Amino acid sequence: MGIGAFAAAQASAAELLAPLKVEPWSTTPGAPILEHPYGVPSLFEKGVVRRAAKAWPLPGAASSMTPLADLFGSITPNGLVYERHHAGVPDIDPAQHRLAVHGLVSAPKLFTMDDILRLPSESRIHFIECSGNTGGEWNGPSGMPVQLTHGLLSCCEWTGVRLSTLLDEVNGAVGKARWILAEGSDAAAMTRSLPLDRIIDRAMIVYAQNGERLRPENGYPLRLIVPGFEGNTHVKWLRRLKLVDAPLETREETSKYTNLLADGTARKFVFEMDAKSVITRPSPGHKLTTHGYYPISGLAWSGRGTIRRVEVSTDGGASWRNARMETSPRERALTRFEADWQWNGGPAAILSRATDSTGYVQPTREALVSARGLNSQYHYNAIQQWRVDANGDVRNA
Amino acid sequence: MGIGAFAAAQASAAELLAPLKVEPWSTTPGAPILEHPYGVPSLFEKGVVRRAAKAWPLPGAASSMTPLADLFGSITPNGLVYERHHAGVPDIDPAQHRLAVHGLVSAPKLFTMDDILRLPSESRIHFIECSGNTGGEWNGPSGMPVQLTHGLLSCCEWTGVRLSTLLDEVNGAVGKARWILAEGSDAAAMTRSLPLDRIIDRAMIVYAQNGERLRPENGYPLRLIVPGFEGNTHVKWLRRLKLVDAPLETREETSKYTNLLADGTARKFVFEMDAKSVITRPSPGHKLTTHGYYPISGLAWSGRGTIRRVEVSTDGGASWRNARMETSPRERALTRFEADWQWNGGPAAILSRATDSTGYVQPTREALVSARGLNSQYHYNAIQQWRVDANGDVRNA
Numbered sequence: 190m191g192i193g194a195f196a197a198a199q200a201s202a203a204e205l206l207a208p209l210k211v212e213p214w215s216t217t218p219g220a221p222i223l224e225h226p227y228g229v230p231s232l233f234e235k236g237v238v239r240r241a242a243k244a245w246p247l248p249g250a251a252s253s254m255t256p257l258a259d260l261f262g263s264i265t266p267n268g269l270v271y272e273r274h275h276a277g278v279p280d281i282d283p284a285q286h287r288l289a290v291h292g293l294v295s296a297p298k299l300f301t302m303d304d305i306l307r308l309p310s311e312s313r314i315h316f317i318e319c320s321g322n323t324g325g326e327w328n329g330p331s332g333m334p335v336q337l338t339h340g341l342l343s344c345c346e347w348t349g350v351r352l353s354t355l356l357d358e359v360n361g362a363v364g365k366a367r368w369i370l371a372e373g374s375d376a377a378a379m380t381r382s383l384p385l386d387r388i389i390d391r392a393m394i395v396y397a398q399n400g401e402r403l404r405p406e407n408g409y410p411l412r413l414i415v416p417g418f419e420g421n422t423h424v425k426w427l428r429r430l431k432l433v434d435a436p437l438e439t440r441e442e443t444s445k446y447t448n449l450l451a452d453g454t455a456r457k458f459v460f461e462m463d464a465k466s467v468i469t470r471p472s473p474g475h476k477l478t479t480h481g482y483y484p485i486s487g488l489a490w491s492g493r494g495t496i497r498r499v500e501v502s503t504d505g506g507a508s509w510r511n512a513r514m515e516t517s518p519r520e521r522a523l524t525r526f527e528a529d530w531q532w533n534g535g536p537a538a539i540l541s542r543a544t545d546s547t548g549y550v551q552p553t554r555e556a557l558v559s560a561r562g563l564n565s566q567y568h569y570n571a572i573q574q575w576r577v578d579a580n581g582d583v584r585n586a
Numbered sequence: 587m588g589i590g591a592f593a594a595a596q597a598s599a600a601e602l603l604a605p606l607k608v609e610p611w612s613t614t615p616g617a618p619i620l621e622h623p624y625g626v627p628s629l630f631e632k633g634v635v636r637r638a639a640k641a642w643p644l645p646g647a648a649s650s651m652t653p654l655a656d657l658f659g660s661i662t663p664n665g666l667v668y669e670r671h672h673a674g675v676p677d678i679d680p681a682q683h684r685l686a687v688h689g690l691v692s693a694p695k696l697f698t699m700d701d702i703l704r705l706p707s708e709s710r711i712h713f714i715e716c717s718g719n720t721g722g723e724w725n726g727p728s729g730m731p732v733q734l735t736h737g738l739l740s741c742c743e744w745t746g747v748r749l750s751t752l753l754d755e756v757n758g759a760v761g762k763a764r765w766i767l768a769e770g771s772d773a774a775a776m777t778r779s780l781p782l783d784r785i786i787d788r789a790m791i792v793y794a795q796n797g798e799r800l801r802p803e804n805g806y807p808l809r810l811i812v813p814g815f816e817g818n819t820h821v822k823w824l825r826r827l828k829l830v831d832a833p834l835e836t837r838e839e840t841s842k843y844t845n846l847l848a849d850g851t852a853r854k855f856v857f858e859m860d861a862k863s864v865i866t867r868p869s870p871g872h873k874l875t876t877h878g879y880y881p882i883s884g885l886a887w888s889g890r891g892t893i894r895r896v897e898v899s900t901d902g903g904a905s906w907r908n909a910r911m912e913t914s915p916r917e918r919a920l921t922r923f924e925a926d927w928q929w930n931g932g933p934a935a936i937l938s939r940a941t942d943s944t945g946y947v948q949p950t951r952e953a954l955v956s957a958r959g960l961n962s963q964y965h966y967n968a969i970q971q972w973r974v975d976a977n978g979d980v981r982n983a
């Protein structure tokens with residue numbers, strides 16, 4: 190089948206003829222048990238960390254990005270989940286933390302963390318993507334690697350309480366309750382207004398990610414998750430849910446997180462993240478060392494449902510073929526895809542294109558710019574191309 | 587519905603009448619971005635770590651256990667995956683690491699890590715359980731908390747290459763190849779013989795767990811995963827796969843990892859982990875603080891398929907009711923279950939019982955001892971009971 194046919198060249202001919210070499214780590218006992226009661230990665234992986242795309246003037250109002258080029262499967266390990274903060278990471282004592290559920294409800298209530306942990310729970314795997322993710326590509330190839338173009342994207346198993354369960358605890362909404370205001374307890378008091386009927390069946394108030402309590406930078410001890418919605422609606426360090434009759438026009442839905450169109454009008458309350466995909470391996474920074482077989486691996490996701498299909502092109506979009514699903518597609522979760530490729534050593538241009546369960550197809554950059562102009566800033570989800578040079582370099586160009 | 591009816595007592599009456607308190611972390615900017623390029627848990631969670639059940643005479647030949655009582659959902663975060671080593675944790679340079687596939691194969695080959703990363707991959711969520719897990723309960727309640735009774739148990743998304751793909755790379759098995767020997771490159775050279783026809787469709791050679799490269803203590807850079815089989819067959823730091831005609835009767839399948847029956851004979855090559863479940867919250871160390879509603883939460887798994895049903899009893903097994911699935915049941919993966927419980931403040935005895943997709947029902951301790959005696963040591967999977975005292979203490983008694 191030819192797979193790996195050229196790869197064996199990487200073990201030397203001498204090695205292939207000799208007995209298996211006994212390395213020093215096979216002759217000396219290794220590190221004792223519990224050297225790390227809470228484990229850490231190998232030092233050989235020390236370069237696999239979150240990074241910022243730029244130096245931010247205020248390091249508390251900044252973001253850091255997930256190293257997608259070095260990751261596998263669909264789960265993002267907690268230490269590498271992307272960060273986006275508006276006033277830094279608060280250090281919250283969970284024993285002091287409270288969640289108020291008030292406004293247009295029958296019986297307003299203040300919840301302790303113990304209260305919340307005593308409610309029925311649910312665990313689901315969902316992606317989170319910042320609406321600003323990939324915004325640097327609106328004007329064409331930025332030259333950046335995938336960590337810095339697409340790394341405001343992560344996927345975890347979240348555990349918590351359904352919003353509907355919490356509303357039952359305050360005996361339900363009353364009157365003209367149509368929206369819900371979520372407020373964080375960080376110093377920016379991050380707030381977003383959310384349409385109740387669109388989120389009631391899927392929003393969760395979560396306290397755990399990937400099996401353990403939330404990390405401080407991901408909202409410890411409590412976070413709102415609205416699967417499929419833009420990341421900033423997943424309000425971290427959640428202190429307050431207020432039921433109201435109309436959106437409150439907070440800073441984060443007026444000066445920020447609206448999408449400016451070419452005609453000067455702005456799209457507001459654009460919540461769902463549309464279907465998108467990106468090739469993560471090979472991607473800029475990787476180098477193809479020999480000709481022959483390579484798996485093309487990447488991620489696909491949709492805020493509107495599951496991934497139905499991912500196509501891959503290696504000739505700049507002239508022809509496409511279906512990729513296989515490398516992980517089980519799950520609703521509003523990252524799906525890993527993989528396609529076979531025989532690299533003949535010539536220049537190539539590799540792309541991926543996602544289709545979701547609604548039938549929506551990820552657009553080209555030209556189609557997206559034609560619909561939204563160049564000032565939209567948020568919700569950039571166009572097909573991403575990487576160029577492969579004859580010397581094996583991979584570039585965003 | 588009564589859920590949480592007593593819980594609000596934990597927020598004081600004064601708090602309920604006052605405006606939401608503004609905590610210091612809401613008025614001062616928090617920690618800057620990238621304070622931790624690779625993130626760490628909140629200091630408030632510093633007690634959530636792996637622990638050993640005893641002081642081991644050789645700290646390199648030992649085990650540490652996952653803190654199940656403090657975890658959620660079905661995924662185990664990488665820093666808390668249990669450890670079991672026979673000669674400590676080797677510090678392996680992946681650039682120097684090789685995997686030999688040899689013996690009864692057409693074209694023996696030495697693989698570098700780059701070679702393996704260039705093969706088609708697959709990601710799947712599976713549990714791993716040490717066959718010695720819960721062995722301390724053979725003689726009745728040990729008094730230990732769930733971390734130390736059931737914590738040789740974890741569940742990750744694993745990414746790697748199917749064994750069948752790797753065998754294609756050596757042009758397949760030849761002659762009387764019926765078994766495969768897997769050898770680790772730790773100083774113990776951990777080896778196990780495995781029946782080829784039973785593992786060929788599911789075994790994987792993995793390099794990543796939960797999205798990132800394997801942790802050193804979990805086999806970095808390469809590990810064999812045999813979903814559903816006892817944990818020690820998932821050979822870590824994998825250096826060699828040799829196809830052979832019969833099991834090699836290695837130390838780990840003769841002096842260890844056989845199950846001694848009451849009549850003096852031993853069960854050998856007992857690979858699949860039978861269906862099992864355990865309640866993790868409330869469990870010993872937790873305290874019920876007020877009467878009223880509590881969710882009973884736990885884990886269920888089977889090495890032979892998916893979990894079809896979990897039943898819970900709160901009266902020592904006199905009556906049972908179905909729990910709901912808190913996570914999606916997946917093949918040979920941990921499934922979180924949850925059942926509603928109104929604690930009336932009296933003594934109680936809480937138990938869980940799993941049924942898998944083959945129809946197998948988790949046995950009572952009495953049934954298990956009757957079948958296997960008291961010297962079996964491995965593969966203890968009986969129903970586990972926790973006692974709840976009138977003062978809210980939970981005990982393994």
